[in-house]
Amino acid sequence: MRAWRACGQTRSAFDQEFNTDTDGIVPLWKLQIESPYREQGVRYQASNPDFIRAAIETLPIQPEEFVYVDIGSGKGRTLLVASEYPFRRVIGVEFSPELNAVAADNIRKYRGSKRKCDDVSSVRADAANWEFPAENTMFFLYNPFGEDVLRRMLVNLETSLAGNDREIYMVYSHPIFAHLLDSSNFLDRIDAPIEAAVYRHVPPITAIQ
Numbered sequence: 001m002r003a004w005r006a007c008g009q010t011r012s013a014f015d016q017e018f019n020t021d022t023d024g025i026v027p028l029w030k031l032q033i034e035s036p037y038r039e040q041g042v043r044y045q046a047s048n049p050d051f052i053r054a055a056i057e058t059l060p061i062q063p064e065e066f067v068y069v070d071i072g073s074g075k076g077r078t079l080l081v082a083s084e085y086p087f088r089r090v091i092g093v094e095f096s097p098e099l100n101a102v103a104a105d106n107i108r109k110y111r112g113s114k115r116k117c118d119d120v121s122s123v124r125a126d127a128a129n130w131e132f133p134a135e136n137t138m139f140f141l142y143n144p145f146g147e148d149v150l151r152r153m154l155v156n157l158e159t160s161l162a163g164n165d166r167e168i169y170m171v172y173s174h175p176i177f178a179h180l181l182d183s184s185n186f187l188d189r190i191d192a193p194i195e196a197a198v199y200r201h202v203p204p205i206t207a208i209q
């Protein structure tokens with residue numbers, strides 16, 4: 001399997017510790033991707049593990065009551081870090097079959113003692129039309145794609161919540177199109193001491209008659 005590790009690039013402490021392959025920058029033109037949204041996709045580049053932990057820990061949630069979803073998960077580094085927390089499930093959504101295969105391999109290798117969630121998977125799917133889990137969900141997005149795809153994803157999420165309302169948190173790192181989330185009528189931006197735009201959706205409390 002190709003690793004797309006850049007020549008001369010040193011391995012991160014994370015990959016050295018866990019013998020995984022999450023490093024490198026992979027431009028999407030190098031990959032076989034069949035999607036009408038290919039041109040809007042942003043290259044693969046992994047998030048910093050400390051940032052991923054800070055993003056999870058800053059949210060007022062019990063991981064046991066949430067599914068963690070990385071939209072545009074690439075080689076799956078955030079999935080591995082999220083599995084250190086007792087989420088119900090950890091899911092990555094990635095439209096490149098090649099990156100998805102590397103992520104699946106990483107998930108198999110990452111059997112560290114820190115792992116608290118065993119239901120970890122990387123799904124080959126397009127974020128523009130992927131069906132969301134029915135449970136409370138923490139979404140993680142590291143600037144994965146352009147405005148059209150983000151808009152579609154938000155419309156799909158709002159439709160999904162209309163059929164089955166539930167709690168949602170969304171951490172949007174490098175939030176270039178935050179205005180779309182800011183102007184949505186189902187997400188509220190909340191303050192968080194991390195470099196990301198963070199949002200929440202809580203179902204309204206039904207008044208007791």
Ligand SMILES: C[S@@+](CC[C@H](N)C(=O)[O-])C[C@H]1O[C@@H](n2cnc3c(N)ncnc32)[C@H](O)[C@@H]1O
Pocket residue numbers: 028035037040041042043044045046047070071072073074075076077078093094095096099125126127128141142143144145149
């Ligand atoms: C900047 S990388 C983020 C990787 C990972 N989330 C992390 O933080 O380590 C963006 C990823 O989004 C993926 N992507 C872009 N458009 C997508 C789409 N429409 N559906 C699914 N994945 C997409 C790219 O292939 C790439 O792997």
